[in-house]
Amino acid sequence: MEQKNLKTYQEMSAAERRAELAAQKKLYEQEKAAGYHFDMSRGKPDATQLNLSMDILAQNPYDLIYTRKGTDVRNYGELAGVDEAKELFGEVLGVPMENIIIGGQSSLALMYDNVIKAYVLGVYGGSKPWGRQEANPRFLCPVPGYDRHFRITEEFGIEMISIPMTPQGPDMDLVRQYVESDPAVKGIWCVPKYSNPQGYTYAPETVEAFAALKPAADDFRIFWDNAYYVHGFREQDDYLLNIFDACRKYGSEDMVYEFMSTSKVTFAGAGVAVLAASANNIAFLTRQMSVQTLGYNKINQLRHVRYFRNVDGLRVHMRKQAMYLRPKFDCALAALDRGLSGLGIGTWTNPNGGYFISYDGLPGTARRCFELCAAAGVRLTDAGSCYPYGVDPEDKNIRIAPSYPGTAELYQSMNIFCTCQKIAALETLMDK
Amino acid sequence: MEQKNLKTYQEMSAAERRAELAAQKKLYEQEKAAGYHFDMSRGKPDATQLNLSMDILAQNPYDLIYTRKGTDVRNYGELAGVDEAKELFGEVLGVPMENIIIGGQSSLALMYDNVIKAYVLGVYGGSKPWGRQEANPRFLCPVPGYDRHFRITEEFGIEMISIPMTPQGPDMDLVRQYVESDPAVKGIWCVPKYSNPQGYTYAPETVEAFAALKPAADDFRIFWDNAYYVHGFREQDDYLLNIFDACRKYGSEDMVYEFMSTSKVTFAGAGVAVLAASANNIAFLTRQMSVQTLGYNKINQLRHVRYFRNVDGLRVHMRKQAMYLRPKFDCALAALDRGLSGLGIGTWTNPNGGYFISYDGLPGTARRCFELCAAAGVRLTDAGSCYPYGVDPEDKNIRIAPSYPGTAELYQSMNIFCTCQKIAALETLMDK
Numbered sequence A, B: 001m002e003q004k005n006l007k008t009y010q011e012m013s014a015a016e017r018r019a020e021l022a023a024q025k026k027l028y029e030q031e032k033a034a035g036y037h038f039d040m041s042r043g044k045p046d047a048t049q050l051n052l053s054m055d056i057l058a059q060n061p062y063d064l065i066y067t068r069k070g071t072d073v074r075n076y077g078e079l080a081g082v083d084e085a086k087e088l089f090g091e092v093l094g095v096p097m098e099n100i101i102i103g104g105q106s107s108l109a110l111m112y113d114n115v116i117k118a119y120v121l122g123v124y125g126g127s128k129p130w131g132r133q134e135a136n137p138r139f140l141c142p143v144p145g146y147d148r149h150f151r152i153t154e155e156f157g158i159e160m161i162s163i164p165m166t167p168q169g170p171d172m173d174l175v176r177q178y179v180e181s182d183p184a185v186k187g188i189w190c191v192p193k194y195s196n197p198q199g200y201t202y203a204p205e206t207v208e209a210f211a212a213l214k215p216a217a218d219d220f221r222i223f224w225d226n227a228y229y230v231h232g233f234r235e236q237d238d239y240l241l242n243i244f245d246a247c248r249k250y251g252s253e254d255m256v257y258e259f260m261s262t263s264k265v266t267f268a269g270a271g272v273a274v275l276a277a278s279a280n281n282i283a284f285l286t287r288q289m290s291v292q293t294l295g296y297n298k299i300n301q302l303r304h305v306r307y308f309r310n311v312d313g314l315r316v317h318m319r320k321q322a323m324y325l326r327p328k329f330d331c332a333l334a335a336l337d338r339g340l341s342g343l344g345i346g347t348w349t350n351p352n353g354g355y356f357i358s359y360d361g362l363p364g365t366a367r368r369c370f371e372l373c374a375a376a377g378v379r380l381t382d383a384g385s386c387y388p389y390g391v392d393p394e395d396k397n398i399r400i401a402p403s404y405p406g407t408a409e410l411y412q413s414m415n416i417f418c419t420c421q422k423i424a425a426l427e428t429l430m431d432k
Helices: A014-033 A047-051 A083-093 A107-120 A147-155 A172-181 A204-211 A243-250 A279-292 A298-308 A311-340 A366-375 A407-431 B014-033 B047-051 B083-093 B107-120 B147-155 B172-181 B204-211 B243-250 B279-292 B298-308 B311-340 B366-375 B407-431
Strands: A038-040 A100-102 A138-143 A159-166 A185-190 A221-225 A256-261 A273-276 A346-348 A357-361 A378-380 A397-400 B038-040 B100-102 B138-143 B159-166 B185-190 B221-225 B256-261 B273-276 B346-348 B357-361 B378-380 B397-400
Touching: A014 A407, A038 A407, A047 A311, A083 A100, A083 A256, A083 A273, A083 A298, A083 A311, A100 A279, A107 A147, A107 A185, A107 A221, A107 A256, A107 A273, A107 A279, A107 B107, A107 B279, A138 A147, A138 A172, A147 A159, A147 A185, A147 B279, A159 A172, A172 A185, A172 A204, A204 A243, A243 A256, A279 B107, A279 B147, A298 A311, A311 A346, A311 A357, A311 A407, A357 A407, A366 A378, A366 A397, A366 A407, A378 A397, A378 A407, B014 B407, B038 B407, B047 B311, B083 B100, B083 B256, B083 B273, B083 B298, B083 B311, B100 B279, B107 B147, B107 B185, B107 B221, B107 B256, B107 B273, B107 B279, B138 B147, B138 B172, B147 B159, B147 B185, B159 B172, B172 B185, B172 B204, B204 B243, B243 B256, B298 B311, B311 B346, B311 B357, B311 B407, B357 B407, B366 B378, B366 B397, B366 B407, B378 B397, B378 B407
Parallel strands: A038 A378, A138 A159, A138 A185, A185 A221, A221 A256, B038 B378, B138 B159, B138 B185, B185 B221, B221 B256
Antiparallel strands: A100 A273, A256 A273, A346 A357, A357 A397, B100 B273, B256 B273, B346 B357, B357 B397
């Protein structure tokens, strides 16, 4: 049986730390010599999860021609999606089907699309496009957060302001202060349920505080990326208050764009993406879309809807996904617990769903740990990438993505990760 | 047997014209009373054409998991498309697979995407984004042309300049004059083969003249929408010179974005879209795409490639499409010939491929004809829509889209169209 760590690294004497570093370095060299190539960099489903959805593709194509109102999905038309898809995903998100647009295969692309259009063409109710105003537009970015959100706003030169995350969601006092005082603040990136990378779910009071915002700008939008809306993998699913229900009380529905996709329900990049918004926004965005395309892939929409049938069918499907995801998280969390607990060199989250674990090490260790892992064949998400401009000011956060490797690979990877964390921490402590 | 028209309407006496108008109006009232609802407004394939592609959807999904290099297409990755799709469509367009990006389901969306990105982010080799320069950007628009092209440039406030079309393509003297003298001219919309709406194919000298352009702007792009690249429906397929081959002589490859899709090969809005461009452009655009999405629907890409196998398979498939399209065109052209030839009130094109016939009536008749048709239950493309801002300066052009109605419907529709043309022409001549 492994010995429990009795002292934190901080409590050790300099000599003890030197001995421990030597021991960990020896272990690291052994691990490195094994010549692994493991990828824990992205929140990708593994093949067993993808196998779960094959029946979607095996449906009789002759049963996938007509919608219930008789539209031939193989032809042009139905710009905002087929009714049954709007209904299903409306049910999932708790909004009427009239408030749904079905987009392409990627919710990220839908978000990009809505940032660039807001920048050039403006949003409903705004007096000018974001990019035509005197002050450079600004976005609030709860951190650590989703790197691809931040890359979108960076691409358009939108200034990003970091907002600290808590287990209840972003620091809402700070959010309110920025949003209500600065008309250049045009948006905020949110992953409200099983947040990327922590796996936190915004508390009802947080959602309520969002709904109650009175933005200084007339064209402020909350980008509510509900990527993990049905992605709980334990018995207890986190509860997320429906933001549109909250907004109704304040008349603030126009402030929210909600996004989701089936990329982590069925096939990554080959499912359907969804936008939910107020009637005013839907009308405005549908007109913009009518210039852009004649419609998205409706055959794929119908394929998904006919397979799930309804929201319960989708939930059953997600319980199957959970059977494969949960052991990965259990494995990763057990490795962290076994390898690092009691050492005083890091903390990590223990989510009920989503795709990530957020690990905070000692300041100044994240980049070093990333490099050590990389040299030993374990690819992590780039250190710093969960922060705007890719810069973690304390250089301490690492996103762990346990879904993609097989369990044996994951076990090895996490052991290597723990060794690298120890080395990086000891080096930092010895510098002092 | 029907009597051949012996006199043009212009040669008729005023009394003869009055009698003819009365006769046509009587006929019109009979046709109207039938209460038809026919749609000739858009270039939509009919159901028999869509039925041709069902085997694409009936493939064994378990054979559609891995690309030839072993990538699982159900997962994230392969941003610019799977190799075999790039290879197939590269072969179709006569460019190496390295010069291909496979986009979503809509080439129109790809074009929109490239206009908006050029506007906000700029293009390869350009010093500033189009939207950040002193002069408002301008686009050349061969007319009559594709309404949805013009709606994109209109959406971004890009000034549109009409360029007359000839059977050999746009008036290249005028194009050259604008492109080479005015740095605000940033692009031109082209449908080089079986043009929309005429069905003209640009002559080799026209393509050569495009390749030889020396734009005043450092960020000028030819939007080469090769929508009907394999859409000949007669024995004789028009020949289009490969623009990239022509550009190579002048070192002007960076000037061209070529687009195509399978919307009128397999399923409208549920196929794949393709962009072909120079190595410089592909590198530049791929980086931009990497911010936007993790990739398009690769399962659908593989489905298409495995079904066609190669460019010959695609051509065989298009001969099947031709079996259904050609009779529609023959029916429409026969109706025009029988109804209107010799009257001196209109001319029309007789294409070897594509989806449209362009009809030019007497000046001042197009809108009237559109309205008469609409009142009799025949929906045409809006009069004027083939011109920038929806305004046909002579109000004479009508786009005929014979593909969608059944042959019997088409026959009735075209008879009504001829009656309406006669009435509109007679009314105009009697005004004088």
